[in-house]
Amino acid sequence: QSTEVIAAYIEGIKRPEHFIKAVEQLQKPLVVLKSGRTPKGKVAAESHTKALAGADAIYEALFAKYNVCRAYTIEEFYDYAKALAYLKPPKGNRILFITTSGGAAILATDQAEQEGLDVSPLTEEVVEAITPLIPAHAIKSNPIDLTGDATAKMFSDVIEATRKHYDTLGVIFGDPLEDASSIVTPGSNELIIFLGGADVERHERKQMHIMEVPVFPTPERGIKALAKVLERNILDVPQKPTLIVPAAGCQLSPYQALTRIFEEGLPCIDFGQAHSPDSAVEIALELGFPVALKISSPEILHKSDIGGVRLNIDSPEAVKNTYNEIVAATRDVQPQITAKDVLVNKMAPPGLEVIVGMNRDPQFGPVILFGLGGIMVEIFQDVTLGFLPLTRDDALVMIREVKGYKLLSGYRGQPKVDEQALADCILSVAKMAETHPEIIEIDLNPVLAYPDGILVVDARIIEQEKS
Numbered sequence: 001q002s003t004e005v006i007a008a009y010i011e012g013i014k015r016p017e018h019f020i021k022a023v024e025q026l027q028k029p030l031v032v033l034k035s036g037r038t039p040k041g042k043v044a045a046e047s048h049t050k051a052l053a054g055a056d057a058i059y060e061a062l063f064a065k066y067n068v069c070r071a072y073t074i075e076e077f078y079d080y081a082k083a084l085a086y087l088k089p090p091k092g093n094r095i096l097f098i099t100t101s102g103g104a105a106i107l108a109t110d111q112a113e114q115e116g117l118d119v120s121p122l123t124e125e126v127v128e129a130i131t132p133l134i135p136a137h138a139i140k141s142n143p144i145d146l147t148g149d150a151t152a153k154m155f156s157d158v159i160e161a162t163r164k165h166y167d168t169l170g171v172i173f174g175d176p177l178e179d180a181s182s183i184v185t186p187g188s189n190e191l192i193i194f195l196g197g198a199d200v201e202r203h204e205r206k207q208m209h210i211m212e213v214p215v216f217p218t219p220e221r222g223i224k225a226l227a228k229v230l231e232r233n234i235l236d237v238p239q240k241p242t243l244i245v246p247a248a249g250c251q252l253s254p255y256q257a258l259t260r261i262f263e264e265g266l267p268c269i270d271f272g273q274a275h276s277p278d279s280a281v282e283i284a285l286e287l288g289f290p291v292a293l294k295i296s297s298p299e300i301l302h303k304s305d306i307g308g309v310r311l312n313i314d315s316p317e318a319v320k321n322t323y324n325e326i327v328a329a330t331r332d333v334q335p336q337i338t339a340k341d342v343l344v345n346k347m348a349p350p351g352l353e354v355i356v357g358m359n360r361d362p363q364f365g366p367v368i369l370f371g372l373g374g375i376m377v378e379i380f381q382d383v384t385l386g387f388l389p390l391t392r393d394d395a396l397v398m399i400r401e402v403k404g405y406k407l408l409s410g411y412r413g414q415p416k417v418d419e420q421a422l423a424d425c426i427l428s429v430a431k432m433a434e435t436h437p438e439i440i441e442i443d444l445n446p447v448l449a450y451p452d453g454i455l456v457v458d459a460r461i462i463e464q465e466k467s
Contacts, residue, residue, distance in 0.1 A: 005449045007031045007077060011045035029084040031069045033077040034059055069228050075221060082234035083225035086214040088187055090167040090226075093119045093234050095191075097143035098158050100150045101174020104195060105143035105267040108170055108219035111343040115227035119143075120166075129161040148175060156183040163189065172219060176200035182206035193222045218452070240381065249440050249462045251298045259443065266428050268456045271345035277320040280344050287346040290314040293322050294458075295330050297339035301460075306333040312347060319344075328464030334406060338351065338400055348455050351448030352417055356425050358433045360440040366433035370398045370426055373408070373446035389432040395423035410450065417449035438463050 006028050013019045023030060036045030045054040054408040063070045069084065095117050099105040119142055122130075127140050134140075144162075146154055155177070158167055160183050165358040169190050173180050176196040181204045185193055191209060194201055205215045216222030218246045227235065252260070256272040262268045270287050273296055274280035284291045295308035301310045301365055307329035310322045323342055330337055353373035361367050367392055371383030397420055399408065405407045410416035443460040 005029045005081050007081040007282045009033045011035050031081045033071045039180050041120045041140040062070050079225040080219050080228045082214045083229050087229045089229050092167040094166050095168040095170050095348045096166040097170040099143050099172035100146050104172050104174045111220045111223040113239035125163050129135050131156045152183050180204040184213050186211050186213050191226050211445040249464050252461045253296045253298045255296045257355050257461040261459045266456050269345045274342045274344050277323045280323045281319050282318045284319045290347045292345050294343040295340040296343040299337050351450045353446035355445040358442040359428050368430050373405045395426040415451040
């Protein structure tokens with residue numbers, strides 16, 4: 001009855017039916033460190049134990065089904081077991097960090113968001129409560145940085161003033177704080193992280209362990225362990241690291257953007273801009289059916305979201321009706337926009353969609369991007385990044401580093417796409433970044449890749465606002 005958690009290292013399972021029956025009946029948390037995850041690791045495990053190690057994906061699904069807490073390293077194995085044994089399960093996912101180390105608190109915040117915890121801002125009530133307790137130069141936000149002036153009493157006062165407002169208090173001792181063990185409370189909603197170093201840390205950590213208060217040596221290890229204690233349905237969707245900083249500036253219309261790309265020598269889909277239903281029909285007849293119609297306004301970021309894109313229009317009458325529908329749909333969603341310009345382009349042959357882009361980072365300058373295109377880049381972020389100066393070899397490496405490269409290299413009988421043409425496109429975008437410093441973002445999405453070339457179908461360009 002005194003057992004709080006079961007921890008097991010396994011290489012394989014000899015009697016799967018008995019294992020499943022056992023975990024179904026478990027009343028205690030089970031933490032498993034399963035080795036033999038890779039092909040050669042699997043062979044080594046089977047040689048060692050004489051039991052089938054099995055496909056790791058099977059174990060992953062099995063552990064998920066029966067709520068088994070899986071660890072991938074010895075550190076996680078120890079941390080998760082300790083957390084499940086001694087941390088009180090929080091009622092929610094809101095966490096407040098109280099720290100003497102700003103850097104450690106930022107690392108904790110990053111890990112918290114990646115685990116689905118909510119590092120929610122301080123309320124006015126909390127700000128009023130802590131203001132008389134902390135140094136005047138301390139920042140009153142989440143994390144609360146008590147700075148190097150912190151004492152054990154200051155920590156204690158802030159903890160008590162904020163405890164009821166958050167599900168968990170992440171207490172980070174980032175300095176050798178004497179008497180730290182005297183201010184922590186066993187069985188409370190505190191997550192203790194101590195990385196202050198030296199003899200003080202060792203003494204205080206030992207005292208806390210005697211009190212049955214789990215202590216974690218880094219913010220990342222503490223937060224990952226806390227996430228294992230929380231019910232899955234309490235956690236938010238984990239946040240991914242930021243990819244690029246969105247550009248703020250003046251967006252060109254789709255027609256202007258495609259024109260700029262065409263002038264740079266990149267192969268673009270045939271296109272024209274219509275100002276009325278009749279001119280849309282005239283352009284469609286010139287290009288040849290079927291065609292696509294898209295609202296062409298610099299004020300609209302995502303045309304599809306407002307019904308501003310229609311594909312496979314195959315007659316003059318349908319072009320007229322579609323033109324009117326697109327303009328009306330835009331007006332319904334964004335009445336302040338009076339755009340009547342519509343981009344008309346010929347439908348492109350089916351190809352593999354990729355994205356090629358550039359973002360002018362405020363610190364590092366132009367960053368070139370390549371990845372799978374369409375909505376796939378937004379959902380999976382399967383992209384690679386490159387920096388100027390960019391060579392052809394660099395561009396080819398970018399292409400081959402995406403996780404979906406098999407789709408480009410000819411998967412299951414599909415033809416390989418023209419990697420040299422893709423490299424040309426990447427290098428053209430890099431050249432635009434070098435020769436046009438006023439451009440802060442380029443987004444060619446999609447670019448259709450074929451066995452014998454590419455075709456730019458849609459483009460977005462953002463320039464610096466003119467002062």
